[in-house]
Amino acid sequence: MTEVSETSYEAPVDSRPVQSELDRKINRLFPGVVVRKDLVKTVKGNAIVPSYVLEYLLGQYAASDDEATIQAGIDTVRKILADHYVHRNQSELVKSTIRERGRHRIIDKVTATLNEKADVYEAEFTNLGIKGVLVDPSTIKAHPKLLVGGVWCICDIEYFHSDDSRVVPWILGSIKPIQLSNFDxxxxxxxxxxxxxxxxxxxxxxxxxxxxxxxxxxxxxxxxxxxxxxxxxxxxxxxxxxxxxxxxxxxxxxxxxxxxxxxxxxxxxxxxxxxxxxxxxxxxxxxxxxxxxxxxxxxxxxxxxxxxxxxxxxxxxxxxxxxxxxxxxxxxxxxxxxxxxxxxxxxxxxxxxxxxxxxxxxxxxxxxxxxxxxxxxxxxxxxxxxxxxxxxxxxxxxxxxMRSADYSDRYQPHFTLSSDISTRDSDGVHKTFSGLMKILYPHGEAHPEEIEEILRFAIEGRKRVKDQILRMDSTMVDVKFGYTDTSGAWHPVSTLEEDEYPTYYHREHHDVTETTDDTRGLTVGTPTSATKVETPPEAEPPAEAPLFAGYREFQENQRGVSFDTLLVPYLRGAGKITITDPYIRQFHQARNLMELIEGIANVKDPADEVHIKLVTAENRDGDGDKLRKQLEYLVKIKQGALAGGIHFDVAFDGAIHDRSIVTDTGWKILLGRGLDIFQYVTGDVFDLATKLQEYRQVKAFGVTYIRDVSDRPR
Incomplete structure (x- = not known):
């Protein structure tokens, strides 16, 4: 393996985001109705205004992928906000401007009420701080939301002073709610x-x-x-x-x-x-x-x-x-x-x-x-x-x-809900399924596997509700949540927390008392005294359960997974370990590998040595800086592993695709995602997930354990 300097190299940063292929496609197919999302923070400043108000303005002036147009649009929106948006701490200045000019356009939240005594509608302007402004009934008829909660609007306000102190000098001219009027x-x-x-x-x-x-x-x-x-x-x-x-x-x-x-x-x-x-x-x-x-x-x-x-x-x-x-x-x-x-x-x-x-x-x-x-x-x-x-x-x-459309039956040509799901349960599933269909497939075209994905998601969300109700109300009937496909095969659906914490989730099936495991400080369940069997002092300790062989699957966002439980038990006692993973390239992937090595070091005999060989692929993306960083990470792993009696070597092979771990004790572990199973971790030392893998969420992945006794050394 090539030795490289550990001095880090930072490439110059372009302040403008680089457009992705998706961004270019979005601009091509939806011209004029898309905007670069970071622009909202750019123009917002200290304006306490909803994002949809700012994006309404950006959509008018900066809905483009041309940098010059975007910059000109940002300048225009900034000027509009500076000239017309009412900051609460500048309300008196704005009122003075209206008085001096006689008429001025503002952006503010407007709420209307009916004055029953005078039989007139009156508006209140949140930031400007004026109230009692007369509103024409036709305006209320056109914009009834003014009466309930208020609406952000672009308004023309006029000022006309009267000697009658009972007359409010503020007059509402034109008013335009900030929202799209039509679309194709x-x-x-x-x-x-x-x-x-x-x-x-x-x-x-x-x-x-x-x-x-x-x-x-x-x-x-x-x-x-x-x-x-x-x-x-x-x-x-x-x-x-x-x-x-x-x-x-x-x-x-x-x-x-x-x-x-x-x-x-x-x-x-x-x-x-x-x-x-x-x-x-x-x-x-x-x-x-x-x-x-x-x-x-x-x-x-x-x-x-x-x-x-x-x-x-x-x-x-x-x-x-x-x-x-x-x-x-x-x-x-x-x-x-x-x-x-x-x-x-x-x-x-x-x-x-x-x-x-x-x-x-x-x-x-x-x-x-x-x-x-x-x-x-x-x-x-x-x-x-x-x-x-x-x-x-x-x-x-x-x-x-699309609120009036109903897509709730789009799954029925392919799947059938469980027959014991109640009407209220099926309503919940149907409405969630219909909503996701309209959001993801508004044209109504989806493959069966895509339909199945959102059907399972809809069932899980309703099951989460129903399972908790069953804990409160013993009169509720238990329900088998799932569906059958066209072949008649049954597909049960579980919630993620049900898979993560089965003992607590199904507590009605586990008669347990609480004891404390002093070695970990955790509360654990043990059989009650009626069923507990005392182990005689002279009894031999129970033999370790054999390691599982076969396939295991983990859901996205699942927690409680770590290399210490997933992989290390299968690597205990091995003298030679070969890890094949083409994606040990980025920092988090190198960190995962080092954490696996830490787990191996923790369980090995201090007097033993372990030889680990990594087969991976060089990171040839970009200008060579990524490869340089990859080599730096691997050198640091090699140096760090030596302290634990672990000799680490690397071989590069650009043709590999499969991920696996093979030991000289006869175990072969097929890793669907390799070691890159964890989702993003902040790196904050005060975040438990930074140090402890079991607190991290995982990506969806599968792992297969294969035992080959013939490969064991004799």
Missing amino acids: FEGYLAARREFTTDEWIDLLVQSIGFNPELFGRRAKLIQLVRLIPFVERNYNLVELGPKGTGKSHIYSEFSPHGMLISGGEVTVPKLFVNNANGRIGLVGYWDVVAFDEFAGKKKRTDKALVDIMKNYMANRSFSRGIETLGAEASMVFVGNTSHTVPYMLKHSDLFDELPESYHDSAYLDRLHHYIPGWEVDTIRGEMFSDGYGFVVDYIAEVLRS
């Missing part, structure tokens, strides 16, 4: 056909604002499920998870048709109907009503609100006295968890954090899908995209236009 849906469908499914998913993830390269397939689908309430009527979604994972971002920033409110601010009149004046609440005007900070066991809740919400979520209707009204708003509930998944499964359930009034099986049974928020990474700066995505008001209008 057939053109959207035609362009979709030009993308592969992987490309389309990446385009949608970039449209949300994230870099798809840092997300696995399952993680991308989780992000896209957050969009279903915008494309599916009366969809009930819950997401509980750790802080900082972007649970509420989409509902506040992504669409002008969604309203995000604090869970503690919800009242029956605000949400449904005010019986005093007959005014319909938020559900009558918004496509999505999302409740932020919904979790919190000690939060006070209105029992009447819970009851009317349960009826609305089940029947899409609510009562105003003797009159029953209907609405189409989807309901989203997002909140933070304060415990780990195994803790919740062991001591309570995955709805543990909800207020007591909502920790009710009748309410929870109305939920169509439960997003496992603990699988979503904490949002970090490098996760944001600098690629191209849809201008959000464009994709928001596309999704809204």
